[in-house]
Amino acid sequence: MVRVLPDVPAIDREFDYAVPDRLVPPGGSVLVGDVVRVDLHGRRVGGWVTAVGVEPPAGVTVRPVAKVSGRGPSAELLDLAGWAAWRWAGRRVPFVRTASPERVVARLPRAAAGSGQGAPVPVVVDDVARDAFARPRAVVRLPPAADPFPYVLAAAALGNALILTPALGAARALGVRLRRAGVGVALLPRDWAVAAGGATVVGARAAAWAPMEGLAAVLVLDEHDEGYQEERTPTWHAREVVVERARRAGVPCVLVSPCPTLEAQAWGPLLAPSRQAERAGWPVVDVVDRRQEDPGRAGLYSPLLVERLRGAGRVVCVLNRAGRSRLLACARCGELARCEACGASVGQEEPGTLRCRSCATERPALCLACHATVLKNLRAGISRAREELEALAGEPVVEVSASTAGTDLPAARVYVGTEAVLHQVPDAAVVAFLDLDQELLAPRYRAAEQALALIARAARLLGGRAGGGRLVLQTRLPQHEVVAAALHADPGRVAAADRERRRALGNPPFSATATVSGAAAEAYVAALGTPPGVDVLGPRDGAWLLRATDHRTLCDALAATTRPPGRLRVAVDPLR
């Protein structure tokens, strides 16, 4: 008899089944974690074995398992899924799915050896990196131009390591380098079976749930990257998952980032490089104080930036324009979309709503003249920026946005785009933030941290100080700590200022928060009540904000609340 968790998120219960002899693999047995198919209430669903040799409760008719499909997550990972369901107020199934192979894995291969191509390069481990792994936990501040590979090698030198990168491309590149260094590597999600057989694992967010045989060390690169957080509920964070995994396994865990989050710094000791080493790993910064320019004539491009544009090498301009569009017109009659109250042009910040930038009056997105609901974009921020830049540069300028990801960018010397441009252009001689204030003043509690992360990303395209690249920051807030941090290659300035600000405002990591939204939110909040240590704020726009002293208090309160029927979204640690 086995206990089975069906692969149906809404059920979130286990059921007992018998295993017919003919389904027991020859010479083996059905194990915890195995993927099965079972009949449940008139339909056949997938599921996972969560316990074997169980005694079903009296009075239930036990049905046989329909099929034993293959191997699945270990008992440790099933347990971790239970913890994650608590931590992010979700169900176990989404986590167990993430921990499972994409396709059926009938049996595991033997432990992965080195690639065998040529003689393995002896693993020379950097002293600083080895010291980081000699501690149970460490946060390493590594400047953007520095190669993190010594930390990767130091992790792999301890045995089968779990190494996370924010995106799969970086994981693939690390895998190649590790194989060349003679390390047996599994790239998740592709090599699930290899990982389960025993290997050092590299991968992105989902690899936090990789099967590991004899986990020896955990390493998270670019720990600050928001790609580590799942956007859909449960809004789990890969860094938190692997930190917990390392803790449970009693193995060292190292988080690396050019600009470590306050969450990371609250978790473990910060190892910062020498001032000299850190300066070498950040580019030279030009701060352009836009307050000094003639307000009537100041466009998007300062005289200094125009001068940099004339130099040699690739130029990348970043313009994260808040709002979907700046100027709209009716697609049917051509009437400009203007404010009813003051006549100024209105923009569309959220689909379906027009907002006046001058008096903040809002109205539904329809034409005042003919009531058509389709409006077209006359001045998307980036498109206009591109035209102006092309005129200034006197050469073709390529526009880059999230929508051009994965396509071949036209060859050009000058690029302009949203922050997506920093992910799509490999390197540059100049990176300019046309309107850094947009980032600095964003109405999010993480704005400073995120702005610095963006600058660190730009710094990667430029290389270190010796490379001669220039980072141009156009701002009206030249004293802002983010600008100062970039200028002095000292991310600690942002951390220090942000820490005090967040402490004063009770923002994470000095609290644990969750948002509750959806049709059933009101009933859920009512059922939650007012547990000690948890503040219930709102509703605002139909959503409630829960703030607790810590995650234990918050998550215990959420776990004690039964979900009412209806649509409900509970997001623990929302980035907002």
Place this chain on the structure above:
DNA sequence: CGGACAAGCTGA
């Protein structure tokens, strides 16, 4: 989630 079954609604 989605099948089973009950209760409710409609039209002849």
Place this chain on the structure above:
DNA sequence: CAGCTTGTCCGG
């Protein structure tokens, strides 16, 4: 009251 929709329950 058949035939259909809608709602609630519950799964081994």
